[in-house]
Amino acid sequence: MSDIAASAGWWTRLANPSRFLALSNRLGPWLAGGTVLTLAVGLYLGFQAPEDYQQGSTVRIMFIHVPAAWLAMMCYTVMALSAIGSLVWRHPLADVSVRAAAPIGAVFTALALITGSLWGKPMWGTWWVWDARLTSFFVLFLMYLGLIALHRALDDPARSGRLSAILVLVGFINIPIIKFSVDWWNTLHQPASVLRVDGPTIHPSLLVPLLVMAIAFTLLFFTLHLVAMRNEILRRRVQVLRRNAARQIGESR
């Protein structure tokens, strides 16, 4: 019981943006350092890995395509959890988290789509097909763009926060569709080869660099998300300061 109370107290204290800024100041350099280190190790292992017997050197595209695709979906999941935090508990940082994550998710999704296309041309003989996996992933990209447009269209953070939280939760239906599209439909995209019930089907010489790159991309996401959340808090402070300035001018007249 005391553990639950302590956990709730920590969560409540974090709701104070000033405390969050202080915490992110301490955490940021460690996350950035971890990202650079794991990215360097991942790239080294990736370029030392043997070529695939069928795909040749194009298998190295996997080391950025797969982590980017995972992160694109993880970012949306983080946004969905934040949206619940925003709608249910009205946590002040939940909406900040949604706003900060959307552009990062859009970039990771674009990267997965571009590298997938560059991998598809030599392996499948085509840049693009409208199969279930590729189409549902493209829909994810459009959803990110829609959320960014919504955030920019409305000046009032409270109003746009509620709208975007609802939109994020409705759009979350696409995440399991992306994940299971290769099982539910006949697609050109290969089925899952890492996260499988019977274990990965990739040789360890390729699996290890892939997992290290996945850790690096995850750390990169959390580093960027933390800094983007700081920026969003500062943006809202600027708005408050401008309102205060307008009020002071009004009172002095």
Next chain:
Amino acid sequence: MSHATYVALSYGAALLLVGGLVLAIWRDGRARRAEIAALEAQGIRRRSAGRNEGMGA
């Protein structure tokens, strides 16, 4: 195109997109801090600024 070209284009795209994102976020933070500094230099402060100074805000 050779396989090496597809690999190089993929890593180039990753560098461009991730590098661009890092740069955009860094520039955004710098611009917001400059805005706050400019407003505070004019004597405009948040009402809770005094209370938050001890928390590193």
